[in-house]
Amino acid sequence: MYRTLIAAVFAVTVTPAMAQDVSLFAAGSLKAALSDVAAGFTAATGTSVATSFGPSGLMRERIEAGETAHVFASANMRHPQTLADAGKGGAVTLFARNRLCGLARPEVEVSTATLLDVMLAEGTRLGTSTPKADPSGDYAFALFDKSGHADALKGKALQLTGGPDSAKPPQGRNTYAWVLDSDQADVFLTYCTNAVLAMKEVPDLQIIQIPEALSVGADYGLIVLNDAPEAAQALADYILSPEGQAVLADYGFDTPNGG
Secondary structure, three states: OOOOHHHHHOOOOOOOOOOOOEEEEEEHHHHHHHHHHHHHHHHHHOOOEEEEEEOHHHHHHHHHOOOOOOEEEEOOOHHHHHHHHOOOEOOOEEEEEEEEEEEEOOOOOOOOOOHHHHHHOOOOOEEEEOOOOOHHHHHHHHHHHHHOOHHHHHHHOEEEEOOOOOOOOOOOOOHHHHHHHOOOOOEEEEEHHHHHHHHHHOOOOEEEEOOHHHOOEEEEEEEEEOOOOHHHHHHHHHHHOHHHHHHHHHOOOEOOOOO
16 A cells, blocks of 8 residues: 555655655566656655665575665565565565466477477476576476476476576667577576566567466565665655556556556
């Protein structure tokens, strides 16, 4: 539930404290959506937002190492809760949900019904993100646990993205479009929102819905960190507001606060 502060925040005038820049650390899967949200917040308040995006686990480690972040938006609840439990911020709020999809090269014969068999096939190069560093990898491994073939799938999974040493795509390329377009994997498990962005860049890619029995949802958590300026709470409230939630919904996220 967003707070009554919202009405005051988006009044015409902005207090000097509110004008202080806000630092937003967020999951890489939120880059497109929260960049737009940050721009909307700046337009409404005059407060600029410095954004930094990356795998949630690595972003949390950067905060723990002392980098300045005022708001942290994670692709799971666990990483912000770890900061809250350590006394580094306030309560963690669910602000969006996502889910996993399969993303496949155009020549791969695959459907929702055959996805598990295709992933298990000896010749299939199966890509995931890196567990622990990136929640997307954790969710993929949770899917493997539900499949009845966890050992086989975890053993063959190529952890191609999201780790501290993962290869980076060329400037301007979508990570997942680049991974498949450069023939590093045949099938990649990623967030459905990522898959949609990848297919916009490489239209021949296929998006495969996960079978209901294997479906894994992703809850996204938000925390305002200690010693943040007043505008940090205002930014968090804006993300939870109808305006912010509508932007997230436009990018394919499920929004628990409407939008």
